[in-house]
Amino acid sequence: MTTFPILTVITFLPLLAGAAIFLCGARVARWLALAGSLATLAVSVPLYLHFDKTSTGLQFVESVPWIPSWNVEYTMGIDGISLPFIFLSTVVSVLCVGASWTAVQVRVREFYAALLLAETAMIGLFAATTVFLFYVFWELMIVPMFLLIGVWGGPRRIHAAIKFLLFTLAGSVLMLVGLITLLRTSGTLDFEALATMRPSAQLQSWLFVAFTAAFAVKVPMFPVHTWLPDAHTEAPTAGSVILAGILLKMGGYGLLRIALPILPDAVRLFRTPMLALSALAIVYGAYVTLAQTDVKRLIAYSSISHMGFVTLGIFTLNRNGVEGAILQMVNHGIVTGALFLCVGMIYERTHTREIVAYGGVAKLAPVYSTFLALFCLAAAGLPGLNSFVGEFLIISGAFDTRPWYGVMAVWGVALGTTYILWLYYRVALGEVKPGLQALRLELDLREVATLAPMAALALTIGLYPESVLSFLRVSVEQLLVASAAQVGVAGGM
C-alpha cells in the first residue's frame, strides 16, 4: 500500500518518546509522554483510511531479514483482526497518560517511560506476523507491567506484582516450548505459512495445550484467573487500564491468531472443555463480583466474567461468535478501562476504594456520575451502547451451535446487570456519605477530556457497530473458512 514503514513507526515511536523522557526532566515527562502517545495515534490514522476492507491478506506488510541463519524474519502486517487492537492500544495509551497526570507524583520519568515501553510491546504484538516476534513482544510486555504494578501500585503491590509475574511466566514458558517445537516441525514461524500446514493431530493437541496455557493466563480463563484481582486492585489507575484494556486482549488475540488457524484439529478437540470453562468464568465471575466490597476488585472480577464471553465467542467457531468476541474485547477495553479511570479519579480525592464509603456522589459530582452511569450501563449491556452488540453476537453465536452455553451467557448478562447497577446505586445514589461533602469530587477539564473519548467510542460502537465490524468481517470469514477447510468437516461453521 505504501512504502512508509507505518507499523514499525507506530510500534517504536513510543519507545523513542520513552527514551527521550529519560533525557529530560520530570516536569517535561508528562508532556513528552502525551506528545509521544498522541503522535503514535496520529501516525496510525492512515491505517484506518487506507485499510482495504475487502482484502483477505495482510496489509501494510513490512519484512526485513532479522536472523537469516535461523530463518527468522522481522515482519509486520495487519489484517482486520489486528487493526481494532492497534486502535485500542494507541487510544488507551493516550488516555493512560492523561489519567496519570496528577495521580503519579513519584518517579514520574520512569513511570511514563514504562508506560510507553508497554505501548510499544502492545502495538508490536498486534502487528507481528511471526510467532517469534509475537513472543518477543509478549515477553517485552511483562517487564513494564511488572514495574508499573510493583513500583507505583497500592499497599500490597509487591505481592500483586510477583503473582502477576509468576502466572504470566508460567504461561509464557509453555508457549516458548510450543514455539520451539513448532519451528522444528514446521520450519517456519510465519502465521500465514503455518496456517497452510497441518501438524499431526497429536502434536496439535500438545501445542494447543502449551499455547493456550499462556493465552488462558492472560485472558484470564477460569482456573488461572486469580492473579487478576490482585493485579487490578493494586496497580495504579493507568496500570489497571492497560491491564483491562490491552493486556487481557493479548490472550484472546493469541487464541485467534495462533490457536484457531494453526491448530484447528486441536481446537475442535478441546472445544467443549474450553466452552465449559468460558461459561464457568462468566457465571462464577459474576457471582464473585456480586460479593465484592472494593470498587476496583469488583471491576476486576467483572473482567473475568466479561472475558468469559470472549473465549465463549471464540470457541463457538462461527461468524457471529468470533466477530462478537473481537468486538467484546474492544468493548471491554473501552468500558472497563473507562470504569477504572472513573474509579481512579475518585480514589485520588477520597483515597478509599471501599464501596461503603461512597454514596450520593451524583449529588456532589453530576458530571462524574453521568460518565459513571454511561459506562455502568454500557457494562451492563444496555442496547445502544457498545457492549450490547458484542454480547448479543456472542450469545446468538452460542445459540447457533451450543444453546446451553448461550443460556449460561444470558444468565451472566443478567447477573452483570445486577452487580454493575447495584454498584452504581451504592456509589452514586442514596444518602451523601459523611466525609464526601468536604471533598471536591467533580471532575476537572483534563479528566473530562480523558473520559470523553471513551464515552464517544462507547456510543459510536453501540449505535453503529459496523464502524468496527466492517473492518474485521473479511478477516474473520477467512479465518473460519481456513480453519474449517483444514479440519475438513462441514459442521465447522
Add this chain to the structure above:
Amino acid sequence: MSSLNAIVPMACVTAAAIAAMVAEAFRDPGERMPIAGLGLVGLVGAAIATVLLWNHNTSSFGLVVADDFGLFVTGILIVVGLLSLAISGPTIDRERLPAGEYYALMLFATAGMMLMATASDLLVIFLALEVLSLAVYVLTGIRRESPAATEAAFKYFLLGAFSSAFFLYGIAFSYGLTGSTRLDSIRGLTASQAPAPMQLLAVGLVLVGFAFKVSAVPFHMWTPDAYEGAPPAVAGFMSTGVKAAAFAAFVRVFLSAFEPLRGQWSDVLWLIAAATMIVGTVVGVAQSNVKRMLAYSSIAHGGYLLIALLSANDVGKGAVLFYLLTYAITNIGAFGVVALLDNASRPNDRVADYAGLWNDHAALAALMTVFLLSLGGFPPMAGFIAKWYVFSAAVKAGYSGLAIIGVLTSVISVFFYLRIVVMMYMTPGNTPAQFPAVPKIAGAALVVSAILIFYLGLLPTRVLDWAAASISAF
C-alpha cells in the same frame, strides 16, 4: 616462524603479565602505577592477533591450534579480561590489594585460559588448566586478612587439586590405551576399536575433571563458597573466564577425541546437565546473598551449556560459543555491579542490601536489571537469543526432555533474578547513601556490557554467523 603464530594471543597476554610483575617489583611503596594499562595493551594485542589469525587455521607445534573455534573463545576471553580489568580498580583501591600481583595473576590466568581454548593435546590442556587454576586460586584468596576469602581459596584449591588429579589420571589411562595424548590420534584410535572398559574409565575421569571446572552438579560444591569469598570482580572473572575456557576444552575433547564413544557418555552428560540446571536454580531460589545467588545461577547456566554440548549438531556447537559469549558479558556485568556496591565498611552483598538502590544509584539499578533480565532470558536481551539457540539445538538433536527442563528452570531462575529487581525498585532503602560512588572506568565498562547485551539481543546475526562458521572446523 609461522608455526608460532597460533600462540601469539597468549604470548601478548603473558608478556603483559610479566611486565605487570616487573612493574610491581620496581614500584616504590605508595607510588601509583597504571598497571591495568599494561593488561589493556596485552589484551588489545591479543585481540589484534586473534583478528589476524581468523580463518587461517594456524597450528603451532601440533599442540596448539588457532582454529576459528579456539579463536572465538579467545575473543570471549579477551572481552572477559578487559571487562574484569575495568571493574577491578575499585576493589583494589578499597581493599589495598597489591595491584601488580592482582593484575599479573589475572593476566596469567587469561593466558592459561587462551591456551586451554586452543590446545589440541590432552597434556597441554592439563598444563593450561593448571596455569589458570593456580592463578585463580590465589586470586580467590587475595584478601589475605579475610577469613572467608582464605577459606574459599583453600576449599577451591583442595577440591581443584583433587579434580586435577582425576583429570590427569584420565589422561594417563587414555595414553595407556592409545599411546597418544593428541586429540586427533586418540580419536582415530578410539574409533577403530570397540570401547574397552579402561577407555570408559578414562573418559569418566576426564569428565569429572571438566565437570569440576565448569561446576556441574555434583561437582559444584566449591562454587558458592569460592564466589562468595573472592572479591566480586574476581568472582565475575572466574565465573566467566574459567567456564569459557573449560567449556572450550570440554567441547574439543568430547567432540573430537571421545566422539566415537558418544553412545557411552551422552546419557551420563544428560543426567549431569539436568541435575546441574535443577540444582542450580532450585538452590538459587533459597539464597539470600547475591554472590551465592549468582554462583548458583552460573551453575545453572553451566547446565544450559551442557545441553548445547550434548546436542552437538551443527546448531549445538555454535550455540555453545554464542551462549558462552552472552553469558560472559552478562555475568561479568552482574558481578561488576556487585563489585561497585562493595563498600569498605560493608560488602552490601545480601539481597536485602539492594533495597532502594534505585534511589541512590538509578543507573546501577537499571544496569543490574538489564543483566539480570538477560540472565533470565528475556527478549530483547542477548540471553533470550542464547537460550533460544541452545533449546532449539536441543530439540533438533532430539533432546526435547532437556529443553523442557531448561525452559522450566529458566523460569524458576527468573524468580530469583527478579527478587533483586523487586528489592531495588519496590522496597524502600533503610539507610540512604550507603553505597560508594561509581568510578568512571568501571561504570563505562558496565554500560558497554549492557550495550553489547542489547546488540546481541537485537542484531545477533553477525555474531551468530561467526559462531556457526567457527565450529565447522571439527
